[in-house]
Amino acid sequence: MKTIYLTYPHNLKREEVPETVAAIGFFDGLHRGHQTVIKHAVNEAKQKAMASAVITFYPHPSVVLKNNHDVKYITPLHEKQEILDSLNVDILYIITFNKELSSQSPQDFIDHFIIGLNIKHVVAGFDFTYGHKGQGNMEVIGEHSRGAFSYTMVDKVTLNNEKISSTKIRSLLDSGDIEQANVLLGRALSISGKVIHGDQRGRELGYPTANINYNEEAHLPKPGIYAVCFHVDGQVYGGMASLGTNPTFTEGRLDLSLEVYIFDFNQDIYGKDVVVEWYKFIRNEEKFDSVEALIERMQEDEKEIRKVLAELS
Numbered sequence: 001m002k003t004i005y006l007t008y009p010h011n012l013k014r015e016e017v018p019e020t021v022a023a024i025g026f027f028d029g030l031h032r033g034h035q036t037v038i039k040h041a042v043n044e045a046k047q048k049a050m051a052s053a054v055i056t057f058y059p060h061p062s063v064v065l066k067n068n069h070d071v072k073y074i075t076p077l078h079e080k081q082e083i084l085d086s087l088n089v090d091i092l093y094i095i096t097f098n099k100e101l102s103s104q105s106p107q108d109f110i111d112h113f114i115i116g117l118n119i120k121h122v123v124a125g126f127d128f129t130y131g132h133k134g135q136g137n138m139e140v141i142g143e144h145s146r147g148a149f150s151y152t153m154v155d156k157v158t159l160n161n162e163k164i165s166s167t168k169i170r171s172l173l174d175s176g177d178i179e180q181a182n183v184l185l186g187r188a189l190s191i192s193g194k195v196i197h198g199d200q201r202g203r204e205l206g207y208p209t210a211n212i213n214y215n216e217e218a219h220l221p222k223p224g225i226y227a228v229c230f231h232v233d234g235q236v237y238g239g240m241a242s243l244g245t246n247p248t249f250t251e252g253r254l255d256l257s258l259e260v261y262i263f264d265f266n267q268d269i270y271g272k273d274v275v276v277e278w279y280k281f282i283r284n285e286e287k288f289d290s291v292e293a294l295i296e297r298m299q300e301d302e303k304e305i306r307k308v309l310a311e312l313s
Helices: 032-050 061-067 078-088 106-114 165-175 178-185 201-207 291-312
Strands: 001-006 020-024 051-058 091-096 119-125 149-153 189-197 210-215 224-231 235-244 256-261 272-283
Touching: 020 032, 032 051, 032 119, 051 078, 078 091, 078 189, 106 235, 119 201, 119 235, 165 178, 178 189, 178 272, 224 256, 235 272, 235 291, 272 291
Parallel strands: 001 091, 020 051, 020 119, 051 091, 119 149
Antiparallel strands: 189 210, 189 272, 210 256, 224 235, 224 272, 235 256
C-alpha cells in the first residue's frame, strides 16, 4: 500500500494519478462498520479494474475546530496504516485537517480531493460530511460531482439494533469491556510500542515484565489487569498486562505505565517494537498492604488469564 500525505492545496496532477475507487471518512478504530465501507470500495475497484484507495484525515477535526489537543485515537496513524494494508487497499491518502481545509466549500473540497485525485467512484458511510461546517453530505454529493464520478452510500452497520460507532467503542474501552469492544472492532484492540527499561521491580517479585513505551495518542482501556497477547519478532505469546500507576509502590503517580508479564518467555527484548492485543479485563488495579499480598494476587491473576487465553485458542 502506498501512503500519500496531502495538504490543501495539494500539487498532484490528475492525469498522473490512476483512476481510483475511494472510501472516504475519518475511520477511527476501523471497526466493522468502517470495514464494510472500505471492503465495498476494494471490491468495486476490482470490478472496475481500478486502484482502490482510502481517504482519511489527521488530526481529528476537533483539534482544529475546538482546540482539543487531548484527542486519543482507537487506531493511531501507524495502526490505521497497518490495518488498511491488510484490507488490500492500494493507496492511502492522509489529508492534513487544518483551518484552511475546514474553510473550503463542499464544491471546492470535491473539486480538489475527489475530482482532482482522479477518483471515479466514491464510497462513504451515510453520515459522512465534507466542506465548511459539514455542509456537504452523501445526500448532495451528486450535485457536486460535475458528472466526474459515481458514488455509493453505505447504510449504518448495526449489532443488536445498535449502530456500531467509534464513540460506542471508546465508551466500552473506558469501562473495561474489552470483549464487547473487540466484537465491534471485528478484531482485538491492539496497542503498539517499544520495550524500554523499567525499575526492575517485577523481576524482584518473580514476575519480570516488559515495560512498553506506548503511543501517547492511543485511546487506552480502563486501568487494570488484562489478559493479552504479546507480539514480538513475529511470534505471539500469552501475557498478563498491568495498565496503571502501580499504587502499591508509587502512590500519587498520575501517568499510566503499561507492563506485560509474558508467559513462558525469557528473552532480552529491550528496544524491540511490540504489539499488545487486549482480550479481557480481569480486575481493577489495587493498592496492596504488603508485597506478599500482591504476589499472591498476581499468582491468582496468572491462573485466570492462562485459562482465558486457553479458551480463546
